Amino acid sequence: EIVLTQSPATLSLSPGERATLSCRASQSINRYLAWYQQRPGRAPRLLIYDSSNRATGIPARFSGSGSGTGFTLTISSLEAEDFAVYYCQQRTDWPLTFGGGTKVEMK
Amino acid sequence: QVQLQESGPGLVKPSETLSLTCVVSGGFISGFYWSWIRQTPGKGLEWIGHIYYRGDTNYNPSLKSRVSMSVDTSKNQVSLKLKYVTAEDTAVYYCARGASGSLSWFDSWGQGTLVTVSS
Numbered sequence: 001e002i003v004l005t006q007s008p009a010t011l012s013l014s015p016g017e018r019a020t021l022s023c024r025a026s027q028s029i030n031r032y033l034a035w036y037q038q039r040p041g042r043a044p045r046l047l048i049y050d051s052s053n054r055a056t057g058i059p060a061r062f063s064g065s066g067s068g069t070g071f072t073l074t075i076s077s078l079e080a081e082d083f084a085v086y087y088c089q090q091r092t093d094w095p096l097t098f099g100g101g102t103k104v105e106m107k
Numbered sequence: 108q109v110q111l112q113e114s115g116p117g118l119v120k121p122s123e124t125l126s127l128t129c130v131v132s133g134g135f136i137s138g139f140y141w142s143w144i145r146q147t148p149g150k151g152l153e154w155i156g157h158i159y160y161r162g163d164t165n166y167n168p169s170l171k172s173r174v175s176m177s178v179d180t181s182k183n184q185v186s187l188k189l190k191y192v193t194a195e196d197t198a199v200y201y202c203a204r205g206a207s208g209s210l211s212w213f214d215s216w217g218q219g220t221l222v223t224v225s226s
Contacts (some may be wrong), residue, residue, distance in 0.1 A: 001168075013214040034212035043216035044152070055214060061209055087152060091210045097143075100150035 002026055002090050004099035010106040016096040021102045023088035028068045032091045035064055035073045038101075039084045047086075048073065078104070109134030111202050111217035117226050119196075126188040129202030129217055136178060138161045140205035141185045142213060143176065145198040152197075157205060158185055165209065192224045 012047040013019055023033065036044035042089040044056040046092040048064035051071060075082055083106050088099040115127035124213040129141065148155045156166035158176040166174045189196060199219040205211035 024109075034208070036111075036213075043203075043219050044213075045216070046212060046214050047204070047215075049212040089152075089212060091212055093210075094165065095169070096154040096210070098154070102152050 002029060002093055002097050004090055004097055006086075006088060006099035006102045008102060009015070009100075010031075010103045010105060012105050013078055014092055015078050015080060016106045017057050017078050019059040019078055019082070019104055020075075021075075021086055021104075023066075023071040023099050025069045025071075025090060029090045029092040033064075033065045033066065033071045034089045034091065035062075036089065037082075037084050038087065039095045044087060075104075109204065110152050110205065113202050113217045113220040114201060115200075115220060115222070117221060117223060119192055119222060121193055121224055122191055123224055125187070125192050125196060125200075125224075126139070127187045127200055127202075127220060127222070128184055129186070130182070130184045131204075131219045133185065136180050136183050136185070140179070140209055140211060142205055143185075143187045144201045144202045144203055144213070144216075145196075146201065147198045153170055155187065155189075155200075157209070158207070163226050194224050198222060198224070 005024045009024045035048040038044045052064045085101045085103045110132045134196035137160045140157045143155040177186045177189045201219045202217045204215040206214035
């Protein structure tokens with residue numbers, strides 16, 4: 001199965017700062033990577049699909065990039081509601097797999 | 108906007124069968140793949156498998172021998188059964204809609220239901 005490794009595990013930042021999250025795949029997954037945000041006690045919410053496409057209703061401060069084995073989620077200027085856990089997910093091969101998550105916490 | 112709602116027993120005894128249902132409202136089951144995904148503090152998010160509205164299934168090999176899924180289009184619901192559960196199956200279970208075919212991302216999720224395996 002394709003293993004997704006997210007880094008860092010935790011990112012401590014202040015509101016207004018830029019967040020850069022990484023997801024690395026154990027083999028090439030082309031551009032077939034999605035990003036999700038999960039707030040405490042809530043289900044994951046789709047942010048980005050196929051590396052760089054924002055899902056419906058997602059603010060422009062969220063952007064994704066990458067292809068092959070390396071991907072990045074960028075939050076250009078953190079707002080209070082952005083402090084959460086972020087997961088990546090690949091859809092290249094079975095079984096569908098998720099990364100271990102990056103927690104963005106307030107500094 | 109489509110909404111998903113999981114339901115089922117919150118407590119299951121070891122070696123018994125976990126059974127959950129996901130009701131889809133505000134949209135149709137037809138045309139989509141419906142996945143079950145679980146989340147534990149230790150293993151994170153794990154895709155269990157999916158079922159197409161026509162009944163085709165695909166399961167995670169790690170759980171394949173114990174999992175079955177079914178769909179009832181007349182009730183707009185999908186179901187999950189996991190046999191011979193152990194404490195390792197304790198998790199929050201989500202149903203989610205595949206947005207783009209069988210190999211997909213998930214654009215709608217239920218709120219999740221916590222299932223604890225304990226005697």
